[in-house]
Amino acid sequence: MSNNAIKCIGCGAMFQTLDPNQPGYIDPKLLEEEREVLLCKRCFRLKHYNEAPEVTLSSDAFRKTIGRIAEEDALIVNIIDLFDFSGSMISGLNRIVGNDDIILVANKRDLLPKAVKNDKIERWLRQMVKEYGFNVLDVVIVSAEKGHGVDDLMASIETHRKGRNVYMVGCTNVGKSTLINRIIRTFTPQQQNLITVSQYPGTTLDFIEIPLTQDAALIDTPGIVNEHQYAHYVSKDTLKRMLPKKEIKAKVYQLNPRQTLFIAGLARFDFIKGKRSSFVCYFSNVLYIHRTKLEQADRIFEEHHGKLLSPPQTDELDRLGAFRRYSFTLPEEKTDIVISGLGFITAHAPKAQVALYVPERVGVFLRPSLI
Numbered sequence: 301m302s303n304n305a306i307k308c309i310g311c312g313a314m315f316q317t318l319d320p321n322q323p324g325y326i327d328p329k330l331l332e333e334e335r336e337v338l339l340c341k342r343c344f345r346l347k348h349y350n351e352a353p354e355v356t357l358s359s360d361a362f363r364k365t366i367g368r369i370a371e372e373d374a375l376i377v378n379i380i381d382l383f384d385f386s387g388s389m390i391s392g393l394n395r396i397v398g399n400d401d402i403i404l405v406a407n408k409r410d411l412l413p414k415a416v417k418n419d420k421i422e423r424w425l426r427q428m429v430k431e432y433g434f435n436v437l438d439v440v441i442v443s444a445e446k447g448h449g450v451d452d453l454m455a456s457i458e459t460h461r462k463g464r465n466v467y468m469v470g471c472t473n474v475g476k477s478t479l480i481n482r483i484i485r486t487f488t489p490q491q492q493n494l495i496t497v498s499q500y501p502g503t504t505l506d507f508i509e510i511p512l513t514q515d516a517a518l519i520d521t522p523g524i525v526n527e528h529q530y531a532h533y534v535s536k537d538t539l540k541r542m543l544p545k546k547e548i549k550a551k552v553y554q555l556n557p558r559q560t561l562f563i564a565g566l567a568r569f570d571f572i573k574g575k576r577s578s579f580v581c582y583f584s585n586v587l588y589i590h591r592t593k594l595e596q597a598d599r600i601f602e603e604h605h606g607k608l609l610s611p612p613q614t615d616e617l618d619r620l621g622a623f624r625r626y627s628f629t630l631p632e633e634k635t636d637i638v639i640s641g642l643g644f645i646t647a648h649a650p651k652a653q654v655a656l657y658v659p660e661r662v663g664v665f666l667r668p669s670l671i
């Protein structure tokens with residue numbers, strides 16, 4: 301292999317054959333063929349399919365890589381997952397983007413009930429963003445998969461760009477690739493090879509530029525891995541069943557105290573003490589929810605985890621690791637108990653005592669109710 305074959309001529313990343321999701325991945329067979337011109341998988345796909353595959357980074361690496369954005373006067377488009385708001389927020393976003401303007405894009409609108417008005421979701425988002433301590437120029441609600449709201453997003457970017465670079469940031473699984481590929485298909489000029497990969501100075505990682513007009517481009521940045529998202533700890537099969545594909549049908553449970561709900565084998569919810577109340581479950585429609593008595597719950601979990609209570613499958617249990625118990629007293633107002641990347645339970649049960657069990661590394665959040 302000659303020296304210049306070590307690096308991809310498209311993006312300059314060093315070739316590697318280990319991880320298709322990391323920069324510079326190339327099929328080892330291609331390296332053996334001693335071709336003159338070699339592109340990594342990502343550049344190949346960009347060049348031939350105008351498609352931007354995902355590259356991911358841990359949040360520390362991400363911070364280092366994009367530290368420069370804060371120094372630049374840019375427009376930031378932060379994509380979050382409406383179904384996992386807290387789980388998809390980038391911690392320390394303010395530090396990353398400095399004083400740059402932010403447009404918040406809430407994706408996966410199609411998963412929430414149609415009956416909920418977008419105005420209401422927008423008000424909720426603005427309240428949440430305030431609680432996280434940052435300001436946004438605009439909030440746009442979209443479904444990248446269905447293409448809803450993408451025109452509004454492009455119009456908002458046009459209004460607020462004011463000649464600046466536009467950086468698309470988001471953590472993994474929010475649907476950033478889906479959104480960007482839709483933008484590429486709908487809004488970029490038709491000629492091939494317009495998308496370019498530019499190496500970010502001083503890093504091994506590059507940003508992908510998606511031209512919109514002669515002098516404007518969107519810049520895609522690597523997805524940030526938020527380690528508390530459930531998705532990182534399950535198999536592909538389980539992930540498929542866990543990520544909702546369609547509008548979620550809420551499942552309502554009237555619970556007496558000392559009753560338990562198992563969300564398949566992925567989480568356990570105990571109603572310990574309080575007045576009989578309704579608990580509304582928002583999870584992927586295909587997940588089986590099992591109701592039982594609190595007294596029986598330990599035994600059922602032990603005997604049936606990975607079997608009746610699946611997903612996960614039995615061979616995934618080690619990877620999932622031990623479950624941790626979180627116990628809390630619910631506030632006066634209607635509250636969502638959120639399991640990052642899995643879904644949420646809405647309860648209006650002031651002072652009720654409840655407990656939630658999820659794998660140790662998976663995040664749990666309480667928030668004012670969304671729906």
Ligand code: GDP
Binds near residue numbers: 411445
């Ligand atoms: P990325 O990691 O942010 O690039 O996310 P992807 O684009 O790979 O999407 C992650 C998952 O979310 C995939 O299973 C997508 O099919 C799904 N997804 C993306 N956008 C939407 C959307 O608008 N609605 C729904 N229901 N799912 C979506």
